[in-house]
Amino acid sequence: MTPARSTTTPSTEPLLNKILDTLGMEIISGTIAAGRTFTLSDLSTRFGISRTVAREVMRALEQLGLVVPSRRIGIKVLPSSHWNVFDQAVIDWRWRTDTDRQLRELSELRYSVEPIAAALAATKASEDEGASLVHIAKEMIELAEAGASEEFLALDIKFHTLILNASRNEMFGALAPSILHALEGRTRYGHRDSIPLEDSVRAHLTLAEAIVARDGARAERASREVMADIAP
Structure with a gap:
């Protein structure tokens, strides 16, 4: 707050x-x-x-x-x-008073921004960042298979934050806390378990590998596959 x-x-x-x-x-x-x-x-x-x-x-x-x-x-x-709708306090109040609208608007924002950030990250991410994304994605698959929801959510947020920052677009990076509030909020307010469908989980690895391969088009497609369940 x-x-x-x-x-x-x-x-x-x-x-x-x-x-x-x-x-x-x-x-x-x-x-x-x-x-x-x-x-x-x-x-x-x-x-x-x-x-x-x-x-x-x-x-x-x-x-x-x-x-x-x-x-x-x-x-x-x-x-x-x-209202300063990107402030964390305002986001939290909107979750608590109009959950469906807040979820929809944050999801639309994510779906609009993250694929472009992924394409940029494919050309601008460092080797260490690429390696970290692959490592995190593999851990997420293991956690999903084990049903470790809380641990999966923490890595999911870390994964997407890293992509937004690796885009080297400072405005995307600044949006990360607000955009990724959608991941935590959907779990906190009962819209779903923190672990998405299997195809979405594995698409994280495809996305990470596309960034490592410097394949922007593939990274953008994979990002949309990751978020298929929130597509407008």
Whole structure:
């Protein structure tokens, strides 16, 4: 969750984060509708906190694009078009309030970005990165056969993060935490087990080998095979 700044102390941070989580969920779920306004005094009264802590909550919400302060009207709740949808806190709140939509949008983002990143990685990944991808892919096959879901998920995230970074596109790399939240979120919120179908698992090795072979077209195809279950 986005940390508060400046006056936050170790003693107030847990309270601040709890209040931020409550308000973030209420705004993103629509319980507090876009256009509604409130004041620092309202926050102080509702949560029994000082204006200093209330101000920190307001600043954190502002950083996430959920509210905008105004001297004339107080703190105004913003519509979803203003939200920082790549922030991990916002992603988590969206998972918890509208799981199906968050899954669909993250999956569409992955399907749009990862195949291109894989093709780029085939031309730009180092030998060590290629070797790591092959090693990880083989481990994933073994873990899938053993039914080791948690260990498989950890390697799955590592595998895809490495591909995004190996593309040498810094914007792809910066998107990695948000894009790959789809892998963890689908498991956490009950849409599937963390281990996909066998063909998808083995396609990871095909993808890794294509990157090692510097075959961009094959890498792009294999990436789409890996994500066949989330194809739009």
